[in-house]
Amino acid sequence: MVANLINLTINNKRISVPKGTTVQKAAGMAGYFIPVFCYDPELSVYGACRICVVEIIGMRNLAASCVTEAVEGMEVLTDSETVLEARRTILELILANHPMDCLTCDKTGDCRLQDYCFRYGVKGVDFSGQKANYLIEEDNPYIIRDMNKCILCGKCVRTCSQIRERSVIDFINRGFATKVAPAMDTSLGGSDCVYCNRCVSVCPVGALMSKPMAGKARVWEIKKETVVCSFCESGCTFQLNKKNNKVIGVSAGTSGTGRPLCLKGRLGMELLYCEQPETPxxxxxxxxxxxxxxxxxxxxxxxxxxxxxxxxxx
Ligand code: SF4
Ligand code: SF4
Ligand code: SF4
Structure with missing residues (x-):
């Protein structure tokens, strides 16, 4: 064994990875796909969504690969029938409390829930029960929040606190009533949100959407161009969203140099690049x-x- 290297097998393929590597990252290095909802390389690990479960020979339960460290001699199966069945069940449980709104949802084509259902052949819901019925929140000019579509992955919460350092939103309530909201369950419009839209850029489903771009284009019609903001010296990067060579909106990137886009940058860039009404x-x-x-x-x-x-x- 080379110092600081761990040898393991993933789907019977031998691989060596640096000590401390998670099973999920090791599988990625070996060329195997593992689905993730709550994992994001820029955020602290959370291990909540469980869609990344794998089978580890000798371990009684399936393990969440994003929080399980690879160890010497480990034998991992990423796509065994047990693993696939667990992933299908997780998806069905999510769908049991999810609006089946893909036909008109702006996220269609860029939605992890949709993609994973397609990948694992989940077509409907085997479970029935109570469904959330929250009002869709759009009392601000930038973000539409539809908490009926939220899968509680927590990426927006961690992004707002760890990347944006604002902690505007967090989980509130318990059990079925758990949801993401600003303090005292106010709307974003009544909170300290600065509308950087960073949370929107990491949401894996259509729970958080850019309001200026809502209904303007399907995701496959949008071309993204990365630009550096010129309004101050921080060097934030963000994306111009173009349809038919016209800018239809500005969005924060999921990663990149500089600090996240601020409202000054967002508004300034929208004024610079987006079409403004010709009549005052x-x-x-x-x-x-x-x-x-x-x-x-x-x-x-x-x-x-x-x-x-x-x-x-x-
Ligand atoms: S969030 Fe995804 S799965 Fe849900 S309605 Fe929108 S596209 Fe469909
Ligand atoms: S837009 Fe920015 S400040 Fe507002 S909740 Fe999202 S990440 Fe936090
Ligand atoms: S709003 Fe989106 S990012 Fe936030 S917890 Fe829900 S699904 Fe995850």
Whole structure:
């Protein structure tokens, strides 16, 4: 045994990995796919979703591979019938409390739940029971939160606290009532959220979606272009989302140099790159009404007076 190297077999393939490597990472090094919901390389390990379970010969229960360290002589099976059956059951349990909304969901085509159901042949629900019935929250200009679609992976919570260092959201309640929300179960609009959209970029399902881009394009129609924000010296990277060569929105990347996008960068980039209305609008009562540029700039009264004076003189 070479010092600091561990020898194990994964699906009967011998592999050596550095000491401290998790089984999930070792499987990746050996070229085997393991599904993950709650794991993210930039976040602390959580081990909650269990979709990454594998069979380890000699171990009584299936092990969550993202939190299990590889040890010398370990024999791992990533796709045995027992493992596949466990993954199917986990997916069916998630679907038992999930809106079957894929036809109109903006996340279709980029949804891990959808992808894994396809991969493991889960077509429906064998379990029946209570379903969450939360109001869809869209009282802010940037994020739509549909907690009925949340699978409680906790990535948004860890992203907000560990990457963004704001801790705006956390798990609240217990059991079936568990959900992710700001303190006192207020909406994001009433919280300290700065709308960096970082949580949106890590959500594996359609529970968190970008509001400016909602309904504008299917994910396969969007081309992403990574750009560096020029509004300050931090060098944050973010993505321009383009459809038919037109920018339809700005989003925070899942990883990259610099700190996460701030609201100044987001708004500035949207103003720079996104199409703005050509006709100015003035707030009247509860809504907005189209107006001329003179009215919008507050010049209409002055121009009217000048015109009256000119009329009198002529
Ligand atoms: S979140 Fe995913 S699985 Fe759920 S409705 Fe949307 S696309 Fe379908
Ligand atoms: S948008 Fe940013 S600040 Fe707001 S909840 Fe998400 S990660 Fe936290
Ligand atoms: S909102 Fe999305 S990222 Fe957050 S816990 Fe739910 S599924 Fe995970």
């Amino acid at each position: 609008q003035i707030k009247k009562g509860e809504g907005f009404e189209e107006a001329s540029w003179e009215e919008a700039l507050g010049l209409k009264g002055l121009l009217d007076k000048i015109k009256t004076l000119e009329d009198k003189q002529s």
